[in-house]
Amino acid sequence: MKIAIVCYPTFGGSGVVATELGIALANRGHEVHFVTYRQPVRLELLSNNIHFHEVHVPEYPLFHYQPYELALSSKLVDTIKLFGIELLHVHYAIPHAYAGYMAKKMLEEEQIYIPMITTLHGTDITLVGKHPFYKPAVTFSINQSDVVTSVSENLKQRTLEFFDIKKDIEVVPNFIDKKKYSTSFTDCQRSLMANEDEKIITHISNFRKVKRIPDIIHIFNKVQQELPAKMIMVGEGPEKEKAERLCEELGIGERVIFLGNSNEIDRILCFSDLFLLPSESESFGLAALEAMINKVPVISSNAGGIPEVNKHGVTGYLSDIGDVSEMAKNAIHILKDEQVLETFKENAQKEALKFDILNVLPLYEAIYKKAYNGRLNKAYS
Ligand code: GMT
Secondary structure: OEEEEEOOOOOOHHHHHHHHHHHHHHHOOOEEEEEEOOOOOOOOOOOOOEEEEEOOOOOOOOOOOOOHHHHHHHHHHHHHHHHOOOEEEEEOHHHHHHHHHHHHHHHHOOOOOOOEEEEEOOHHHHOOOOOOOOHHHHHHHHHOOOEEEEOOHHHHHHHHHHOOOOOOEEEOOOOEOOHHHHOOOOOOOHHHOOOOOOEEEEEEOOOOHHHOHHHHHHHHHHHHHHOOEEEEEEOOOOOHHHHHHHHHHHOOOOOEEEEEOOOOHHHHHHOOOEEEEOOOOOOOOHHHHHHHHOOOOEEEEOOOOHHHOOOEOOOEEEEOOOOHHHHHHHHHHHHOOHHHHHHHHHHHHHHHHHHEHHHHHHHHHHHHHHHHHHHHHHHHO
């Protein structure tokens, strides 16, 4: 099939999921066209059946806000016509579903019928989308999609709660590719980060408020009072500077390493002993799943869809949002006993394997087939 994928190209969950999905589809013989404003970060190699089309938004002084949706929908129309694209899959509702709908309508004028799949990722619903400024447009574009999917059962329920949705929402969870982890690193170069006796705790995110970065620092502070440990903070975002200051104030600046954005996530997780994700809201928690496949147990909040990924007492522990003391206690429980740590590590990877792309890709392919076959009925109804 010829599939156009629209996503954000940046570091972060939805872009990563869309990119990995596109690569997997291409490996299965589909022709995949990414349409976005920059080459997605995890899309290192373009091949015969992976293409990238850049959306340009020319600056014009009259515009206070440059019209990205307009440029995206025009680029979609051109790309779909030029390459004979058969299906459009947009990741993150805002503004991708809206632009996709406009492209669909423009193409219909030329008797070209393109089914559109919209995948909801989280903040497009729970934070941004439900804001009154966006809500009517988001509701409309979700309802106009041919198929709507959400990355967790929890996100599906939140969507039905916040919006007047007239469509079925199919849950297709996020995934990892177990093949990528079967050749584990022989040397994680752990010694670059910590001494032999130190445990390594990691957090990876876009450092937005919703991630509760100060909770992470406070949890680590309590843990390092009980056992030798280092904290590795990976990512960039608005809360990073404040977090660096907090570490200095607590006198743990030397023990917390801020690495910035990284393309070496698996290498970092390879030498990590524990992952922290105390988020306020999280539709799925892809970062937790990526930790788990690398045998890293997770201490998290019980927000949103996290309980669908991190299993309490098995792959880590879940606590109420903000319960820093309990999270620290659970972290110490896992880290202070090698036997316990080993059991949690094994469990984490075992649970993560359930989300292998081989189990998830067929769900998307079945949805594509159904949407594609249904397109003509819709066209002439
Ligand atoms: O976590 C973020 O803030 C980034 C955001 C995104 O849209 O890229 O992540 C959302 O989508 C991910 C992929 O489906 C989910 O794993 C994250 O849980 C979700 N984030 C939130 O709901 C806060």
